[in-house]
Amino acid sequence: MSRSSRREAWDRCADLxxxxxxxxxxxxxxxxxxxxxxxxxxxxKAAMAAAGIEVR
Amino acid sequence: MPAIRSRSRxxxxxxxxxxxxxxxxxxxxxxxxxxYDMIExxxxxxxxxxxxxxxxxxxxxxxxxLNAGADKVSINTAGVANPAPVRRGxxxxxxxxxxxxxxxxxxxxxxxxxxxxxxxHADRASxxxxxxxxxxxxxxxxxxxPAWIATACARASTSR
Numbered sequence: 092m093s094r095s096s097r098r099e100a101w102d103r104c105a106d107l108x109x110x111x112x113x114x115x116x117x118x119x120x121x122x123x124x125x126x127x128x129x130x131x132x133x134x135x136k137a138a139m140a141a142a143g144i145e146v147r
Numbered sequence: 148m149p150a151i152r153s154r155s156r157x158x159x160x161x162x163x164x165x166x167x168x169x170x171x172x173x174x175x176x177x178x179x180x181x182x183y184d185m186i187e188x189x190x191x192x193x194x195x196x197x198x199x200x201x202x203x204x205x206x207x208x209x210x211x212x213l214n215a216g217a218d219k220v221s222i223n224t225a226g227v228a229n230p231a232p233v234r235r236g237x238x239x240x241x242x243x244x245x246x247x248x249x250x251x252x253x254x255x256x257x258x259x260x261x262x263x264x265x266x267x268h269a270d271r272a273s274x275x276x277x278x279x280x281x282x283x284x285x286x287x288x289x290x291x292x293p294a295w296i297a298t299a300c301a302r303a304s305t306s307r
Contacts, residue, residue, distance in 0.1 A: 120168055125159065132162040147165055 104135050108142040157192040167193055170221060171201025183215040190216025204229070 110119040124130045136146045159167060169189070171182065186199055199212050200221025209220045 118166075132159065132164050136163065147163075 104130055104138045107135055108139055108144065111139070111144055112142065160193045160195050164195060166196045166198060168198040168200070168221070170199075173201070183211065186212065186215040186217055206235075 104124065107119045107121060110116045121135065124135070125132060140146050167189070169182075169186070186197070190197055196218040197216065198219040198221055199215075199217040200223060203209060203212065203220055203222050204225045209222075212220050
């Protein structure tokens with residue numbers, strides 16, 4: 092994955108954080124970033140954990 | 148096709164997903180049938196909760212999805228366009244779920260998320276849960292009264 096596409100994927104992962112932190116959701120759901128391998132579920136969870144969100 | 152899709156979903160299970168959601172977001176537009184075979188194939192290989200939505204219009208649709216292996220059913224367009232029968236159906240189903248949950252001592256009821264499809268009700272202000280749910284993207288049913296806008300959940304994890 093190129094640096095730019097990795098950056099884009101990270102930005103989209105930040106959407107998951109926003110959905111919980113800003114939107115107040117209890118859970119977030121994503122499709123394409125996982126389908127196309129831009130991000131693994133583990134990476135998405137790590138990003139949310141780094142933002143202080145409790146993840147399983 | 149079902150086999151391929153079920154394998155990819157099993158991958159998500161292995162990668163640590165907490166839940167799988169299959170939302171056929173065009174079903175209510177194209178009046179496509181619900182993909183029961185695929186749901187059965189996925190349910191056979193996936194052991195995390197499976198939520199299915201798309202084109203769910205009636206209590207019969209909900210029952211058929213649950214029987215096919217879905218743990219939860221998501222209702223969107225029908226809840227906006229034709230709320231009364233959906234509300235009655237979901238209430239009836241939730242009662243059934245509660246009874247079953249009590250018997251199995253597993254808290255079988257629950258309800259999950261309401262997601263709004265991009266079409267045909269793209270205007271968030273028209274969403275009945277606007278201003279009620281903490282988030283229109285995903286919100287627990289308890290904050291999404293009336294219950295029909297949220298997701299009816301049966302089977303839960305009690306049967307897995």
